[in-house]
Amino acid sequence: MNSFENLGLSEAILGAIKELGFTTPTAIQEKAIPVLLEGRSDFVGLAQTGTGKTAAFGLPLLQLIEPDEKIPQALILSPTRELGIQIADDLKIFSKNILNLNVVNVYGGASIDDQIRKIRRGAHVVVATPGRLLDLIRRKAINLSKVEYVILDEADEMLNMGFKEDIDSILSSTSDDKLTWLFSATMPNEVRRISKNYMTDPVEVTVGTANTTNKNIEHQYYLMNNRDRYNVLKRVVDFYPDIYGIIFCRTRKETQEVAELLMKDGYNADALHGDLSQVQRDRVMRSFKSKSLQLLVATDVAARGIDVDDLSHVLHYNLPDELEFYTHRSGRTARAGKKGISIALVTPRDERRVRDLSRRLKMDFEQVKIPNGEEVCERQLLHFMNRIKEVSLEENNIETYFEAINGELADLSREDIIKKFVSLEFNRFWDYYKNAQDLNMRSSTQKRVRQNDGAESTEDRLFINIGRKDGIDVPSLLNLIHKQCGVRGKNVGRVDLKGVFSFFDVSKEFTEEIIKGFAGAEVGGRKIRIEVSGERPTESSHRKGRPRSDRGDRSRGSSDRSRGGSDRGKESFRDRRRKNNDSSRY
CATH class of the missing domain: 3.40.50.300 (P-loop containing nucleotide triphosphate hydrolases)
Known part of the structure; x- marks a missing residue:
């Protein structure tokens, strides 16, 4: 050596x-x-x-x-x-x-x-x-x-x-x-x-292979609905009671919002981004390095230079746009020969990017099940037990109070004392998680996994008669939904774009609002029709007549396209997008 x-x-x-x-x-x-x-x-x-x-x-x-x-x-x-x-x-x-x-x-x-x-x-x-x-x-x-x-x-x-x-x-x-x-x-x-x-x-x-990540890092991802992103983050943090890590966000605004939500919910967290003064940045970094902060929420740029040897986790609130950013992010953990975990919060539409990162970085991503409420409570309870076992006793100082303590607890059995003592910590998490839903999703072609397979879905699958051939992509469709109905992209789940039509998932609470919002709407002179779909038909099956009620509109759409109407539709829609420069993101 x-x-x-x-x-x-x-x-x-x-x-x-x-x-x-x-x-x-x-x-x-x-x-x-x-x-x-x-x-x-x-x-x-x-x-x-x-x-x-x-x-x-x-x-x-x-x-x-x-x-x-x-x-x-x-x-x-x-x-x-x-x-x-x-x-x-x-x-x-x-x-x-x-x-x-x-x-x-x-x-x-x-x-x-x-x-x-x-x-x-x-x-x-x-x-x-x-x-x-x-x-x-x-x-x-x-x-x-x-x-x-x-x-x-x-x-x-x-x-x-x-x-x-x-x-x-x-x-x-x-x-x-x-x-x-x-x-x-x-x-x-x-x-x-x-x-x-x-x-x-x-x-x-x-040293090692260029553009690869540290072999001591375990790469995981949780598949979830976009609207559950913050709740999944909280659940992951609660599942790892000793977590000491960095949460990476894409923008300064998102970084500040996530940090404020965590602090409001009682976590030892703070934000680090370019809008902070140098005095504020120094204060945050001192607190984080001294472990007064358990979680640092940061942008990619601000987190450069964080040299802490014992970070346990790196969490990607959103996947970065660049390969190099993922390498730098995950490299914040597993330093000095130690182990670390890099966790990405991923929606079905991001699965392709996970596969691309895995291929280009020559490493494996493991899809991990988002812990349910019982698993979180169990983990927290065992952590509390370990803390009790490791606590140092100040017998000389506490002995003075034993007589008064014994008097207060005289009516309780040993078993009751243990149960009540443990419940002080356990009840806090149980009250929050006892009715917690399963936040897992399967793949991009499957619906949400539920603890009770027979449970009714909380989402509707909506059909809309526009697609890629109308100049539509995912951001423009989300933008159109927001403009017509006021429903933001964060409330829209998976989107499947086809050639001349599309499907998207949305919480049932917004279904009626979206259908009413599109009443009478047109794109490129073609009337928009939107309805709840009971299934997920293929494009070929749709051309055979499903959903049945769309046959008339589809034939008229084909006639318009044969006369060049589709091209006019694209131009009109893109012009409308330029005029309606909505900066909202899903």
């Missing part, structure tokens, strides 16, 4: 990392550190999130710095403030035994004047976000001409966040003689372009 002592690091650095408890380097550290210590070549390091990339470049970088030269010798670019703060803090710890070595962190949201003063006092290593660094360059507050090493950390994420032009501008202001070290979890084409444009014959080290 290799050790840090065999990698060529100085005694000063070895002493610092020994105090941190580091004994064995990770794979990327073992492969990268000896190469980087030579200080002769550009370098590309590809490794999964959470594998110790900061130490992989930070330890050799600190050893190559000349503390007597009080000018910026190294520049580290980070996509976010949080990641920059984490890198700077780590470097300061690693260099604690190196006299007069100064690491300065610059980022937006903090006083630029204070940062300028720190740079002018002598900065050897500058850790910066692209936007703030460009501001400093424009003010001529920093000189990068003597920088010998440029490190692009999380390069794929910087490009995902739209920093391509900023990176180009920054790199062009540095010396042609510098060495460039690029570290990334994935290697998309834009990252490859940077390596070709700004690096010369780089040494490339890949």
Whole structure:
């Protein structure tokens, strides 16, 4: 087994990392550190999130710095403030035994004047976000001409966040003689372009397989109706009483809403997103790292730089749009060799994306049954029992009160005392979950799984006589339903689009409202007809005459299409969509 002592690091650095408890380097550290210590070549390091990339470049970088030269010798670019703060803090710890070595962190949201003063006092290593660094360059507050090493950390994420032009501008202001070290979890084409444009014959080290996730992460998904999303989230959190994790949302608005709902329901949660001030972000992160918060609800961008070794779960409130985002999200857990669980909340229409992620990331997703109310209560009760077993006894302090306690409980048997004591915790969950419905769904071609197979469905399957050939897609159909009836997409379940007609599921409470809302409505001059469907016919069976009452309209629709009416319908509907630019999302 290799050790840090065999990698060529100085005694000063070895002493610092020994105090941190580091004994064995990770794979990327073992492969990268000896190469980087030579200080002769550009370098590309590809490794999964959470594998110790900061130490992989930070330890050799600190050893190559000349503390007597009080000018910026190294520049580290980070996509976010949080990641920059984490890198700077780590470097300061690693260099604690190196006299007069100064690491300065610059980022937006903090006083630029204070940062300028720190740079002018002598900065050897500058850790910066692209936007703030460009501001400093424009003010001529920093000189990068003597920088010998440029490190692009999380390069794929910087490009995902739209920093391509900023990176180009920054790199062009540095010396042609510098060495460039690029570290990334994935290697998309834009990252490859940077390596070709700004690096010369780089040494490339890949740990594991590019664009894959940590093997210590268990990937699961829950299949549910979109309108149940928050309730499923609560049930998952309740099923894991010791959960310590991050809930990822797509937008800042959704992040804040989910966090507020969780806090309102009594969970130790808070939000982290770009609309918060730096003071607010720092407060949230301090609380989360100290475990005062159990759940952090965050956007993809804001969560970069969260370096917590013992996160148990990552929850995807919605699946991300990009493959790389899923890799970065799930990589927040299972760090430092530990295990972790990544859970995605998925609707039937998202199942294809789950399969695509599984194929492209070369890993398995397990569909897990959403726990029912009894299972949640049982898990919580056992957790409570374990807490009782592990509680430390302060016998000397509590002994004073034993006589009074025994007097209060004199009329109760031992069994009654145990039952009442347990019920203090158990009743809270039982009252909430005793009548909880099954939130599971089967596949995209099946209805909801119910605890009682004979139970009546709470949804109706509606038929509407427009489809893909009318220029309809799922978002436009949801938009049309909202416009005509006021029913938002979150209340609509699975949508099946066909060529000339469609089906969608909706809660029974909205069925009559939707049918009335479409009364007299037209698309492209064709009257919209909507009705409850008792079955899910195929398109071919529909052309044979089912539902029977639609034969007349269907034949007229065919006549219109033969005269080009369908094309006019598409144009009219798209024009109406442009005029009715509804920003609501399902």
